[in-house]
Amino acid sequence: MSEKYKFDTMSLHSGHVPDKETGSRAVPIYQTTSYVFKDTDEAAALYNMEVGGHLYTRISNPTIATLEQRLASLDGGVSCVACSSGMAAMHLVVTAICSSGDHIVASNKMYGANINLLQHTMTRFGIETTFVNPNNLEEIEKAIMPNTKLVFGEVIGNPGLDVMNVPEVAKICKKKNVPLAIDATFNTPYLMKPITYGANVVIHSLTKWIGGHGIAIGGAIINGGNFDWGNKEKFPTISGSHFALNGISFWEEFGPSALTAKIRAEGMYNFGPSLSPNNAFYILQGIETLSLRMKKHIENTKMMLEFLKENEAVSWLRHPDLQDHPDHKIAKKILPLGSGSIIVFGIKGGRDAGKAFIENVKLSSHLANVGDAKTLLIHPGSTTHSHLSSEAMKMSGLTDDLIRLSVGLEDIEDIKIDFEKGFKAAAKISSKRS
Amino acid sequence: MYKDFKGNKVYFSTGGINLVNDRETLCFVHGAGQNHYSFTQQIRYFVSQGYNVVAPDFPGHGFSEGNQTTSIEEDMLWLAELLASLKIEKATFIGHSQGCLTILELAEKKPELVRGLVFVAGAMSIPVNDFLIDTSIDNPEKAYDLMVTWGQDSYGSFSISDWPGHNHLAEGNAIMKLNDSSVLTTDLKSCNLYENGKQAASKIKINCLAVLAKFDMMTPLKKGLQMVENIKQCDYKILECGHFLPIEKPKELNALIKNYLNTLK
Known part of the structure; x- marks a missing residue:
């Protein structure tokens, strides 16, 4: 009999038992x-995907398979394919499902590279995307056309921190018979599992909290x-x-x-965005402490929110756990443990x-x-989103004064002191201006 | 492959290729609440080995439409008629769990159809406790969960699989969810009602193979061994896994079936 282990146990054990040969x-x-x-029989069976096993690391590898099985169990999925990056994951999903002449409905509040992939790269291959407000359910439903093959969004948008109403969007997708793919990088399965809310595909950048x-x-x-x-049509x-x-x-x-059979047989085979076994190992080490880290990330985020809320240098503050966030109600419902450890805020004095x-x-x-x-800190307007037009930046909810803060695991009092120094320098610029 | 059969659209997997006239046929018979996906790692393997494979979804299971059969005897008749409609005169039958009861019944009532028999995690009777039947009525998804959890050895707990990236516990659930929600209850009741297994087993005259699971909690090993004892010529092997042997130990099972098929030539 198998046991149904809980999250922390699965984080440590899924996909692996002590090696039989070496212990x-x-x-x-x-x-x-x-x-x-x-023998030749086994070789043929592996090439034809008749039975499981490994034949070439571009397609699969035992260390990577352990990572995949761990991720599938943590997110409640039936199967998983790990690959070289979060963007590779998104590309694999799009190309597994869509062909020239197909259409995608996607959130207009996503990470810039996601938007670029759909708006500029995929269009060259005849795949069009309609960008929608991720929380305008009517707009999403209206945008779905007969040739729509995928609805795509992020649980927590990057960097605007909009929270998609995944359960309601999933209901629309089910009604329209279109798969819903969700980028869950900012929440990780510790904070929220999109599949349990009706999503069909989950994408992670493992580079972020999961690797950690x-x-x-x-x-x-x-x-x-x-x-x-x-x-079939x-x-x-x-x-x-x-x-x-x-x-x-x-x-x-x-x-x-x-879906994952298709991705492995075509995407991994023909495009080859494989993860290295070493990186799979590093990411597995991260997963072992995922819940501990996420708890501390959330705890530190709460304290930073309090600190920033009171700070005179801050002109505005955005996080889904704040009551004035437009998606606070949705966040409370689908992210009860916390809405992640990214905070965005505006600094007085602008750019x-x-x-x-x-x-x-x-x-x-x-x-x-x-x-x-x-x-970690960044000023998206001059870095991650600098390639987007002002209009596209506005669509993603960005402004010149926006600072994106990824709250770490340090003693938060040290980070507050660090911020005070930065605010002091910013205030000098601000007072010179006024 | 789809076929109009007895007024319904029914599905049987052939491993993605058309049946070939002069090939021997293997017929895979799924268990309670399952469908042809129970044999994902057997179907295409044996097609490549040069066999015709027919792995039907019984009515209401997987992609097959139609009213569910409500007894093992009905299962057997439906299967025999399906094979007749496909002009298959003889086959080797590989049953899993409830599928073993179906092929036991077939061996007794339609021996002319049977070239060989492989019993996978089987027994002559499969009594089902009331709790599971009641749960399958009140909350089918909970019953799927219970079956998948009971049905797999501890490796299932750790999502260990030869198939890269697969999480068998969740996959087992998803396979069962493809069926009509009332299917599991009907199947479990069919198992409970069936009493002819011992007699059917005693009448088998051909060489058979039983592949049993050491940690089987659905059809315990003891009951599988009793079946072996009641069949005149039944070789058996015990694998270290749970009830869902075709997905837990696919390579070992395939090798055993392959060896057995060679003995029939």
Whole structure:
């Protein structure tokens, strides 16, 4: 009999038991490109995806498979494919489901690279996207057309921190028979599991909180196994005939795990965005302490919110746990443990004051990442979103004075002191102006 | 593959290829609340080994429409008629769990159809406790959860799988959710009602294979061994896994079936 273990236990154990040959308690790093076949029969069976196993690390690898099985169990999915980055994960999902002439409905409040991929890259390949307000349910429903193959959004938008009403959007998608893919990077399965709210596919950038230490880039696709891909006209890439493997239909042969079978057989095979086994190992180490870290991230975030709320240098403050956040009610419902550890705020004095602040903090690192154990800061207007037009920036809820703070695990009193130094420098700029 | 059969659209997996006239046929018969996905790692493997494979979804299961059969005897007749409609005169039957009862019944009542028999995690009778039946009526999803949890060895707890990235506990649930929600109750009641297993087993005259699971909590090993004893010529192997042997130990099961099929040639 198997046990149904709880989150903390699964974070440590899913996907791995001590190695039978060596007794290794830790997950071994299988640093190999390929695997010796026992015989020709086994080789053929692996190539044809008749049975499970590994043949080449571009497609799968035992260390990466442990990570995938751990992620699938934590998010309540039936299967998972890990890949080289969160963006690779998104690209794999889009190309597994959509072809030229297809249409996507996506949140207009997403991470800039997600928007770029859909707005500029995919359009070159004939896949169009309608961008919608992620919480305007009517707008989402209206945007779904007969050729819409995917609805896409983020639980917590980056960097605007809008919270998508995943359960309601999932209901619309179910009614319209369109899969809902959700980027859950900012919440991790510790704070919220989109599949339990009706989403069909979950995407993570493992680089962020899941890995948690800013040392390895990685991504993952978790398949809920809860979508009916059986309509061959609508989803020919999943339920129609595959170009290889004797022309099988992934839906008929693999059922609930059809999407990840397709991604592995085509996306990993033909595009090759594989994760390195070493990075899989680093990310697994991160997952072992995911719940401990997320608790502390949330605790520190609460204290930083209190600190920033009272600070005169701050002109505005945004976080879904604050009562004045437009999505506070949704956040309370679907993110009861906390809405993540990203805070955005405006600094008095605008762009120049923001620059002065960032250049005068020392403990907090100015860099283009979030979800590290260390506190991170960035000014999106001059970095992550600098390539977007002003109009596109406004659509994403950005302003010149916006600072994005990724609250780390330090003693928060030290971060407050660090911020005071930055605020002092910003105030000088601000007072010169006035 | 879909077929109009007895006024309904029914589905049987052939591993994605058309049946070939001169090939031997293997017929995989799923268990209670399951469908052809129970045999994902067997179907295409044996197609590649040169067999015709027919793995039907019984009515109301998986992609098959139609009123559910309500007894093992009805299951057997439905299966025999389906094979006749496909012009399959003889096959080797591989049953899992409830599917073992169906092929036991078939072996007794339609011996002319049977070339070989493989019993996977099977027994001559599969009594089901009232709690599971009641749960399947009141809360089918909870019953799926119970079955999947009871049905897998401790490896299931850790999402350990030969199939990279697969989480069998969740996948087992998802497979059962593809069926009509009343299917499980009907299947469990069919198992409970069936009493002819011992007699059917005693009448089998061909060589058979039983592949049993050491940690089987659905059809305990003891009951599987009793079945083996009642069949005149039944080789058996015990694998270290739970009831959902075809997904827990697919390679080992495939090798055992392959060896058995070679003995039939």
